[in-house]
Amino acid sequence: MDLELTERQRAFRAGARSWLAAHVPAAPLPSLETAGGFTAHRAWERTLAAGRWSAVTWPEEYGGRGASLVEWLLFEEEYYAAGAPGRVSQNGISLLAPTLFAHGTAAQRARILPPMARGEVIWAQAWSEPESGSDLASLRSTARRTAGGWLLSGQKTWSSRAAFADRAFGLFRGHREEGAPPHRGLTYLMFPLRAPGVTVRPIGRLDGKPAFAELFLDEVFVPDEDVIGEPGQGWRVAMSTAGDERGLTLRSPGRFTASARRLVALWRERAGNSGPGGACGAGDRGASAADGLRDRVADAVIGARAYELFAYARASRPEAGSAAGAATGAESSLNKVFWSELDIALHETALDLLGPVGELADDATDAAGGGGWADGYTFALAGPIYAGTNEIQRDLIAERLLGLPRERR
């Protein structure tokens, strides 16, 4: 057992670091959840792709580097440490692409992946419906057979990126036999967002950004080549994508280790803690409020390190050949709950350290310069909700990993 990087891994990390140092924009880009920011982030995706850093785990033929999961973790660590922009292509790269590698055809991969890597086609996820969130099998949007393809109708909602994205992927109900379970007869389809029959209505988020949207589909034509897997087998295909979403690939540890480092810096600066804090080994001294904050800072550091090492352990498994392969299964529910709660705790602690200015939005003129803590906080609040709520994840953990009986529903 070791944590030593191989020569190849060290070289990979050094390559990522020097490329990022030369290319990461000096000033932060505007939020990718705004029209202008979306355009700027699309350009950043093109830059990344030109350096072959936009999808490092993909095979080289699609613009990747064939990187291992450990290398991907190293890349992500460098990426966040360099303060590089958020990834507007994330839905496509971390959710749709693994699905295509697992269930798509060679023709689909060749057609869809390279433009995805270059940010030319940006993907939105269209799974939730107004009556169908955690209970995804209950969705009602339909795919009706027509010559050479399918006609999609219905309504999708809470589609991240859909306000500005080009295409989306989701599940649609086809023919369902009388008495068949509800997850039968679902088909996994990709569809255009800027085509006749599609209405996109942006929905303002808690953070005020018009980032996600509801989609109204009225007989939208999709050719056969845009079905992933067999028609009627969409549930099985989607479940492997859901595992990816909750697994390591959606939220790499690099993001949290970088935030934890910034939190420690903020704590030292705010609390005047140039050193260890003085309380190490303190015997009879009572706890103070400063100790309470110090403990929360330490817990954030410990949590980020735990998640990092958990990821390295996962990546070291023999079956972890690819990013997708290491992320599936009920174990990904452990990740999901852990990082989503870590993210909130980390940002809450930062806001408390900031004191009264912690309340200010990042674009307030009096805000603590460049911290990004307020935006990070509101973003973190969504963590326990998306990618399957944490309540559902805890049910999965209890039933599949602990073997507890299902609740009567």
Place this chain on the structure above:
Amino acid sequence: MEFLLDRAQGEFGRTVDRMLGGAHTAQVVRAWARGDHGPGRTLWERLGGIGVTALAVPETHEGVGPLPVELAVASVESGRHAVPGPLAETAAVAVLLAALAGGDAAQVDPAARHWLPRIASGRTLVTLAAADGGPYALDADAADAVFTVEGAGGEELWLAPGHGRVQPSIDPARRLARPLPGGELLARGPAVAEAAGRAADWAAFVTAAQSLGTGLALLERTVAYVKGRRQFGRAVGSFQAVKHRLADVLIGLEFARPLLYGAAVALASAGPGARAEVAAAKVAAGEAGYAAARAALQLHGAIGYTDESDLSLWIRRAGALRSAWGTPSVCRARVLAG
């Protein structure tokens, strides 16, 4: 990078588990709590027989160590089976004596030559009191030797002449006593303080592993209990409130585990970051084991609050281990001290 137990390490864990599984440890630990050390000493000899007590003792002194990864594996199993005795202190004494042997202090060499092979064999029990672990030596009444780190700055290593009255712990199987002053001075100087610091890290590390094992046992027993216990016409384990609490216990334990092995890797390389890595593991494993105890007690109801249920052995252990060799707060400060 290969951050996984290898085949031999996994097999070693299963060997320890099998041995302890057949050793009636609940009876052993109850006897130990009464001050009847016979069955516990026998168990230690058997642990010595499969190499557990030799893991922190260097090969030059008839040990097999230092092997922190294997020590973590064995200590997790000892926690799972609630093995009584000064496991953390044994590792600490081994590290301390080995670090000082060959140094300037003439008394240490003979002491190391005398004690280390005996510790490795499992036939001799030793314990340690040092500032990082508080004023008490664990199981001094059962030990053949009580070592103490004393003096200004912790620069003196003594072999104590005995110990005071046993002070009851919240875990009756942890028998705490102050070493008597005086005895034999084995070494003095800054090297003692440095070696004692490293020894304390090993003690905290073993304690963390025991906490993780204790938590795993509590979770395992509680899952079995809530599957069988029925209320309102169904297994209580089907209730979401119960499931979610146990899911959180599992998350805590599963994320403490990589920190424990991260600490093992750091101890193996003895780099400057080892202290913080151990402290992180101690916080995470101590809190996870303690959360498991709280959940186990709650979900067993009044049965969990009885002494006669064996569950009590693990519940009380989890509480005591949480503060042994570094309270959560002290360890958090160490994490930030880096």
